[in-house]
Amino acid sequence: MNLIAIDIGGTTIKFATWQNNELHKEFSIDTPKDLNTFYEELTDGVNELKEKVNAQGVAISSPGAVNKKTGVIEGASALPYIHNFEIVPELEKRFDLPISIENDANCAALGELADGAGKGCNSLAFFVIGTGIGGSIIINNKIWHGAHLYGGEFGYMLIDGKQLSAIASPVAMAKRYNEQTGKNFDGKTVFTLADNGDPIATKERDIMLHALASAIFNIQHSFDPEKIVLGGGISNNPELVPLINDEIDRIRHNFDIATLKPEISVCELKANANLRGAIADFENEHCN
Known part of the structure; x- marks a missing residue:
């Protein structure tokens, strides 16, 4: 399965692809200051990678308490504009792909479990x-x-x-x-x-x-x-x-x-842990 992976941080957002069971780091951007810019830049990044990879989904590592049942990022983080509304369906509509979102610490743990x-x-x-x-x-x-x-x-x-x-x-x-x-x-x-x-x-x-x-x-x-x-x-x-x-x-x-x-x-995975764990989370959610 080919996927796009995104690691949302307080200062930087990293983009990667998952092909042939290997993670390929692609590029990063400065984290936007508002929701509209966030949507635009994530969508632009996903569309750019969709031209490179026949992606079946987008796997996201995010700050905050991600509620898997509701598709809402609860709690608080350095990005207040991503919290407390149904963000999953909004991103799926913009990307035209299924997505998964999991908390960044949980993603890091899943990454270490998978390959670390x-x-x-x-x-x-x-x-x-x-x-x-x-x-x-x-x-x-x-x-x-x-x-x-x-x-x-x-x-x-x-x-x-x-x-x-x-x-x-x-x-x-x-x-x-x-x-x-x-x-x-x-x-x-x-x-x-x-x-x-x-x-x-x-x-x-x-x-x-x-x-x-x-x-x-x-x-x-x-x-x-x-x-x-x-x-x-x-x-x-x-x-x-x-x-x-x-x-x-x-x-x-x-x-x-x-x-x-x-x-x-x-x-062991260091800076790649969140991205690798986001991939594992997507596979757990959509493939199992």
Whole structure:
């Protein structure tokens, strides 16, 4: 099946094609500021690729809480104009093709399940570690959306009385460090400072690692996925998984009864995960 794939981001929209079971990145555009321009530029992009590929559909990764039953993107995102109306039929009419839309974190998880760190699994938890903490849960090869579309919203989890997003993201870690030192460093720099023995950086990194390890421990012992995959820019740091594993070992040693040791991996598809997952979502929705 030949498909067109679109990854809608807050600053950039990426277009790709899926041919002979391979993803081909085609081009990207700046994300429009209003709905009419959004419609026009997406339609122009799809029509351009339809001339190149005999496409049978359009697979879309989008911010927001996508309601598969209603075709509405609920919740909120950096693109307020795409929310809270039936966008699926409108896009199908403009593209003259069937479409699928899924949340971007869910797409990333599906991409890793199909061709990345989760390949061969039928269950996984996917963490997106960025400005906040997002994620996705896959059970029996399907996204668990939850009764209220909150499946995988790990950032709301309470760790030591605080929301995970407020204590476990690199952005939050850097903010705490900067408030204490008067600096203006990013999370990557604070991580390096901790490596070099900076006591404040070490303390704040330990807080972040403990929160992430606690969340992963909780997910493993509640949903019990085969694998937990970490995404986001920090996943490029080769120290991340060993440090989290060390912290999980410390947590496990506090229990007298046997506990599970999560299998943790970093995402493999990187920038292609959302596009590949959108393809998988389309195939799940229209082909199975």
